Each structure stands twice: as structure tokens, then as C-alpha cells.
Amino acid sequence: MYMITLPTFEGPLDLLLRLIERAELDITTIALAHVADQYLVHMRALEVPDARALAEFVSMAARLLLIKSRALLPRPAVGGRAGALEEDADAEALARQLREYQRYKQVAILLRTWQEEERRTFLRTAPTAAPELPEPTPLGHTVAELIAAIQRRLQLRQPLEAAVVLSLPPRMTVAQVATLVRDRLTHQPWLSFDDLLAEATRRQDVIVAFWAILELLKRRVVIVEQESLFGMISIGRGAALCAEEMSLAGTDNGLLA
Template sequence: MFIDELNYTVQIPTFEGPLELLLRLIEREELDITTIALAQVTDQYVVHVRNWSAPDPAALSAFLVLAARLLLIKSRALLPRPNAANASADTVDDSERLIQQLREYQCYKQVATLLQTWQEHGYRSYTRQDAPPLPEARSADKLDVTVGELLAAIQQRLQLTLPLELPTVPLPTPKIMTVPEMASRIQDRLIQQEWICFDDVLSLQTYRIEIIVALWSLLELLKRQAVVVEQEELFGLIRIGRGPHLETVRQQGLTET
């Protein structure tokens, strides 16, 4: 929801266009984030929020982190610093954090676009086709898991995940696992265990972006029939099991998309 709200036009001296284009330019290093009129970007978004017919608290709170970074960089650029070397280093650190935040928004947008495409093609549930029999006895009343139920589990986990950073203590930028790496980890666990709990996979992720990567990886594995998902009962635990093409996909691996 909030990703669509962020798709508004930004008009500043060094850039004019949708925020999505701004993200791409920053990622390609075609636009220096420190040269952007940051305060104007924030002010324009505030005006954009005031024009909402029905304000979305989730969209507003999601942008507050980005707005705080914008204001911090702008204020440090205007205020005198006692040590020029330290000021330059702090500005670079803040810019890197902002770029990371923008990349997170881009990742959310890519996932939303993927889910929308699958929904338009009718990919609402995923069942096994011609799967080999498993040693465990299977009951006939187990439920297929929809994408909506996976997203509900993701939303619950996101609400429990807090940013592990202190505002006054610099922390090293964590290495975020890629979709192929996360998919490989899930497949390796299925080689050792016949079934794993979806919530257990999410609980191992520290940052919100890692939870999105975990969901994306699972959807890619489902699409390739490397895994299957099921529930014993409505609103019950979601379990991930071996799919008919698990070994093939595991050997070939996933490529970055």
C-alpha cells in the first residue's frame, strides 16, 4: 500500500520526476544523494500527505525513517562542524544509510510488483503436481496455503522485528543475504529435515529486509516446485516441505532477478 503512495513526483533543482526514478539513479550512482535538495523533498512529501483523502498510518510511519535521514543530512550540511574531517565522514555515513533505506523501499516495490503479476495470472495458491509419495502419512484435510496467508505471516513477523541500531553508536552495515543465498539455505534445511516451519525461517532473520528476502525466496522455490507449503488447520502453522523438483533446483541454483 505505502509503496504506491511513494510514487509521487519530486521537483527539486537537481532532479524532477517520480521517486522511483530517483531511487534508480541513486542505485546506479548517476546522482549524488548529497547534492539533492533534501529539505525540499521532505517538504513536498508533507504536502503530498496532506492531500490524502484517507491517510494511511502505515505509509506515513514507513516514510518517517526516510524523512528523518533527509533532515539529518540537510541539517549537518547547514550547521558548522568543529572538525571538518569528522563532519565529512559523518555525512558520508548518513548518505550510505539513506541509500540503504531507499534500496529497501525499492525491494518492497519489486516484491509487490511480483505478487501483483502472479495475482493477475491467477497464481493464488500452490499445490503439488505429480509429487512422489513421502514417507509421512498425509491426511486429506490439510489445507493449501495461499499467498495471502504467507503475507499475513510476514506482516506478523514484521511487527515483531525492531531495528537493531542505536542513534548515537555507529554500527557496521550488515550483510543482507540475497534471494539465491536464502533459497539455498531453505533447500539445505529441507535436505536435513522433511518439513520445516515457515515461522522458524522468519525468526532467524534480524532485519525487516531479510524477512522480505525470505518471502521472495520461498515464492521463487514454490514457482519452480522445489518446495510445497501446507497447513494442518485454518490459521495454523505453515509448514514447508520437499517439492518434486527440489534436487534439480538445488543443483541448478537460483539467479538474481
């Protein structure tokens, strides 16, 4: 804060203005020229002059000059009560302007403090645009239907009718089951979900097989169809598996050509 030193006052310039405004200090004893000279010396000492602070000083100095000129210069005599009222109105208007100046200055200091405290934060005005994903192809099944098929299989005490069975050795992993399903579908177009679980004697085997089918569905390696409610669920070749077979066929044809 800028400080001034005068014969009758020493302190911040804002304090000088408040004392004069409250009539606690006689402005006629203040040499405003000394105030201006000290401020100019202060500004010349700065490497980069602050234009905003200079504008504030000019405004404040103009107020002080107006107050002092009213106190020193003689004014035409105005008779009666009207003259006193006019002087009171002028003094009140000047005091009101000084109070408004102080309020604006306090608000400016507060806003500057907020800016310094939050200068490292940034407001995102719009949400990040989500990438556009392709529409999934309807597979004609639900996860609930697959779970129902597993529950039916777990309730069966006898194995299903003899059919083309995909055997699940104990302690198989999801990756191994997925590989077996892919290999089986390369030799036949469809595979029964019940056949897949025919020799699953442990609940762990059923869970592993179910998980593997879900992973293959997610990757579009297989498709699942069910002709009727609670009917047999069939597993067929998905778009990804068909594309792989076409790619391999094209490679083989190129080698034979």
C-alpha cells in the first residue's frame, strides 16, 4: 500500500481520504502538491508503472482538489436558508461519491483476491463429447434366457440325450472353452447350449462355460438364437468368426493360385 508523509499526516492515501471525508482532518492544512510529488516519485521508482493504480490516484486527487477548493475559495453569498441547504447538498453529494469510491475499491480488492486464489482452476463450459459407437446388431436373446438355461442344466440329474457333445474337462479356463467353441463352429454351423454343458458335472464348469459364451457374444464371434420361450438355445457363427473364415479362405486361394 502506498504511504505518504506530510507535516500533519503520515499513512496510506486511503486513510487520508477517509479522515478528510469524516471531517477529522482539516484539508486546508494538507499540501496536495506534496502528495502529488511523492506519488510521482513512487511511480518513477517502479519498473513497470501500474496504470490502474495511477488512474485511482488521479481520481482521488481530483476529489481532494475539489474538497480543498470548496474550503478555500470564497463563494457568492446566498441569502437565507436556501444558501445553507445548497452547501449541505454539495457536501453530502461529495461525501456520497467518496463513499461509493471506497465501496468500489473494496469490491475490486475482493475480486482480485478471489482471482488469485482460483487462478489455477478452469471452468469447463461444455461436457466432453462422447465418441459415437456403432449400433449393436440385435442377437435375439437376453442374458436372462442364458441364465435360465444354466439353471435348468444344474437341476438335471441325468445327462441329456446323446448328441454331438463338446466335452469340458475339469478346471478349464474361459479362454480354453472359447477356443473349443470356435473350433467346433468351424466344422458345424450350430452348437446347442445344452450340448455344451452336457458333461459339466461341477458348478465351476458351468460358470466357466457361461462366461466364455458371454465373452464370445461381446466380441461378436458367436450369435445366440432361441426359437421359443424356454426352448433350446443354439450357438452359431457370429460376424467376427465369419470374417475370419473368409479371410483365411482368401489367403488359401491366393496360395493355390
